[in-house]
Amino acid sequence: MNKVILMGRLTRDPETRYSQSNEPVAITRYTLAVNRPFKREGEPDADFINIVSLGKRGEFAEKYFRKGQMVAVVGRLQIRSWDDDQGKRHWITEVVAEEQHFAESKASFEAHRTSTGPLDTPQNNSTPFSEEPEGFYPIDDNFDDEDLPF
Numbered sequence: 001m002n003k004v005i006l007m008g009r010l011t012r013d014p015e016t017r018y019s020q021s022n023e024p025v026a027i028t029r030y031t032l033a034v035n036r037p038f039k040r041e042g043e044p045d046a047d048f049i050n051i052v053s054l055g056k057r058g059e060f061a062e063k064y065f066r067k068g069q070m071v072a073v074v075g076r077l078q079i080r081s082w083d084d085d086q087g088k089r090h091w092i093t094e095v096v097a098e099e100q101h102f103a104e105s106k107a108s109f110e111a112h113r114t115s116t117g118p119l120d121t122p123q124n125n126s127t128p129f130s131e132e133p134e135g136f137y138p139i140d141d142n143f144d145d146e147d148l149p150f
Contacts, residue, residue: 002076004095008034010069016062028058050094068113074099
């Protein structure tokens, strides 16, 4: 069985390209910063996982996902290799998304974005996102439709 479940923040806006086939297919790539459950001195606090989303999923990610947003991805691990022009072999490990979900409300994302600033600023390099609890946030009975991310 090859199944990967991740939750983290996007390190940049998704980038989409289209295949060169008769019916072009969206190929969207983005990276998730996923917190490690433990911290060791001198080691990163997060892993940066490459995600590939194809077709309608890719178009959805391009349209709705933004840098700093918390998302959950379910997919499969894929390892590819290719040879460059000099004959050197390169390897990449990535997750091919089968499901993509918003993992925080739009209001929570906006509050996080304004409180932490860009992920690539020097003060945020060691911890790519704040130490808020991870996971889905419960919706109380008084929620407003504007809190929904779509």
